[in-house]
Amino acid sequence: MGIVIAIVIFGLIVTVHEFGHFICAKLSGIKVLEFSVGMGPKLLQKQKGETKYSLRALPLGGYCAMEGEDAANSDPRSFRNAKLWKRMVVLAAGPFMNFVLGFIAIIIFVCMMDGVPTTTIDKFGMNVADDGTVTYYSESYECGLRENDKLISIDGIRIYSMMDINYIFPEAAAKKPHKVVVKRDGERIKFDDVYFCVGDETTERRDFILIYKDKNPLTVVKGSGDFFMSMTHIIGLSLKKMVTGNIEKEEISGPVGAVSAISTTAKQSENISEAIFNLLYMMALISINVGIFNLLPIPGLDGGRLLFCLIELVRRKPIKPEHEGYVHLAGMVLLFEIMIFATYNDIVGLFTGGKNG
Numbered sequence: 001m002g003i004v005i006a007i008v009i010f011g012l013i014v015t016v017h018e019f020g021h022f023i024c025a026k027l028s029g030i031k032v033l034e035f036s037v038g039m040g041p042k043l044l045q046k047q048k049g050e051t052k053y054s055l056r057a058l059p060l061g062g063y064c065a066m067e068g069e070d071a072a073n074s075d076p077r078s079f080r081n082a083k084l085w086k087r088m089v090v091l092a093a094g095p096f097m098n099f100v101l102g103f104i105a106i107i108i109f110v111c112m113m114d115g116v117p118t119t120t121i122d123k124f125g126m127n128v129a130d131d132g133t134v135t136y137y138s139e140s141y142e143c144g145l146r147e148n149d150k151l152i153s154i155d156g157i158r159i160y161s162m163m164d165i166n167y168i169f170p171e172a173a174a175k176k177p178h179k180v181v182v183k184r185d186g187e188r189i190k191f192d193d194v195y196f197c198v199g200d201e202t203t204e205r206r207d208f209i210l211i212y213k214d215k216n217p218l219t220v221v222k223g224s225g226d227f228f229m230s231m232t233h234i235i236g237l238s239l240k241k242m243v244t245g246n247i248e249k250e251e252i253s254g255p256v257g258a259v260s261a262i263s264t265t266a267k268q269s270e271n272i273s274e275a276i277f278n279l280l281y282m283m284a285l286i287s288i289n290v291g292i293f294n295l296l297p298i299p300g301l302d303g304g305r306l307l308f309c310l311i312e313l314v315r316r317k318p319i320k321p322e323h324e325g326y327v328h329l330a331g332m333v334l335l336f337e338i339m340i341f342a343t344y345n346d347i348v349g350l351f352t353g354g355k356n357g
Contacts, residue, residue, distance in 0.1 A: 009279065010061040011037065013101065013287045017294070020097030021064040021090055028086040031067035031077040038062055066090075070325045080321060088309045091302045098291030105284035106224045112277050115212030116223035117162040119151045122211040125197065138207040139195040146341075147206070149182040149189075157237070161223070162210060167237075169196075223284035231288045239292070272286070299331025 015037050022035050032049055038056035045054040056062075068078025079087060110116060124138035124147070151159045154168050155178050177193040197207035213219045295303040305328070312318045 007059045016097045016101045017094040018062045018064045020093035024093040026092045030079050030082050034065040036063050038086045053084050072321045091306050095291035095294045098287045102284040102288040103228050105280045109277050109280040110220050110224050116219045118211045119159050120211045121149045122209045124208045137199050140207050143194040144191050149184050152181040154180050159227040161226035169235050219292050221247045235289050299327045
């Protein structure tokens with residue numbers, strides 16, 4: 001059952017992406033030859049007007065095929081004959097829809113919380129004696145942090161929401177000094193030597209508690225926006241690790257790994273409510289990840305095609321279709337090789353109880 005849920009969620013993410021291209025192409029008057037959910041052999045197909053709608057056997061993909069995408073075409077409604085701004089809108093619409101889906105998922109899981117978390121400190125670890133005397137055992141309090149301090153950054157990493165704090169704390173909880181920036185009474189204050197309590201495997205590593213706001217439309221939207229920024233931020237940090245080579249090859253994962261992670265999350269949830277909450281979180285993270293990745297200026301991706309549109313905007317004339325086609329083909333070959341490697345990692349992880357186990 002977990003695998004089925006995972007495939008449905010991943011299929012939804014891909015379908016929403018391709019639907020963004022599809023609907024903007026239709027609205028722009030560009031001829032769409034086929035809109036496909038899934039890849040590989042056809043299971044169902046229906047012709048409606050000039051467009052074929054198909055459902056294919058492999059649910060981990062999909063596409064929106066437009067007339068004249070990669071070659072010169074005399075059809076006035078072909079992709080390459082459309083105005084430049086229309087082509088750019090169509091290309092950006094796929095990633096944009098992934099961001100929309102991710103944000104909707106975030107709003108729903110924030111609504112499922114008891115309150116909306118902030119990045120402002122509520123209180124620290126303390127003991128209260130019978131006579132009312134308060135003794136703090138929080139190291140960060142001893143280092144200068146105080147109640148109502150709004151966390152801005154830790155070790156140079158920007159804090160947008162509680163998610164960033166959770167991302168940082170496996171390392172931030174270590175017994176070493178950390179650079180912390182907070183906002184206190186409207187003023188930014190920097191601390192160079194802040195220590196945090198270190199708990200064992202069963203205790204909270206943070207030595208402070210955050211303020212939670214009551215849920216209302218404003219706080220939910222604001223909190224959802226903060227979570228959205230955190231997810232894009234964390235994904236950006238991961239991409240930076242990949243570019244700089246600071247990521248282990250075993251950590252590279254593809255669609256199989258994503259489906260496996262979603263399936264594991266569904267199985268390990270203690271009840272339906274927790275499962276829905278965790279799956280919404282996973283869906284938001286993966287959808288935003290897909291959106292960001294597709295905007296990278298890599299040949300074959302939406303971002304690579306947008307780059308050629310920007311070059312055309314500067315040159316005031318397009319690059320020859322065949323030349324652009326060769327570049328995108330080379331990019332697709334490279335992406336295909338990476339996908340094979342990532343899928344190999346995913347399968348090895350499944351059989352060895354690795355990252356997805």
